[in-house]
Amino acid sequence: MERFNAACEKHSDRPRPKIMVLRHTYVADSEEDAQRGAEELNMFYNYFGAWFKNEKPISMGLIETITPAEAAKHPLYSPEAMRKNQIVGEAPEVIERIKSYEALGYDEFSFWIDSGMSFERKRASLERFIRDVMPVFA
Numbered sequence: 001m002e003r004f005n006a007a008c009e010k011h012s013d014r015p016r017p018k019i020m021v022l023r024h025t026y027v028a029d030s031e032e033d034a035q036r037g038a039e040e041l042n043m044f045y046n047y048f049g050a051w052f053k054n055e056k057p058i059s060m061g062l063i064e065t066i067t068p069a070e071a072a073k074h075p076l077y078s079p080e081a082m083r084k085n086q087i088v089g090e091a092p093e094v095i096e097r098i099k100s101y102e103a104l105g106y107d108e109f110s111f112w113i114d115s116g117m118s119f120e121r122k123r124a125s126l127e128r129f130i131r132d133v134m135p136v137f138a
Contacts, residue, residue, distance in 0.1 A: 023109075
């Protein structure tokens, strides 16, 4: 936001554009569910990182399996990092995190749902987001 604000100030003769933050988001139904969501995002980021950095062979369109031991070597992708750097938690925690972005000056929030979670888990999270989180920002 500091860079965005500085750029806006530098070009104050133009209307200030809106800015959006995009974060992987999982609205859990319990603390245990939030932890599971963080673990699933941990594996998603491990696979994405391995694919992006060309660290694992790909055969027939599938990347080689990443073991739990290999995943544990990436602290930036750990479940704890997912809880800290993405938006994973029960509705009150998700609301608090989004409000923190709002306080920084972000105008819009984008719910990033693409991950290795099942369709059913993604849908349940999105339903909780619509029911329990969105009304706070209406």
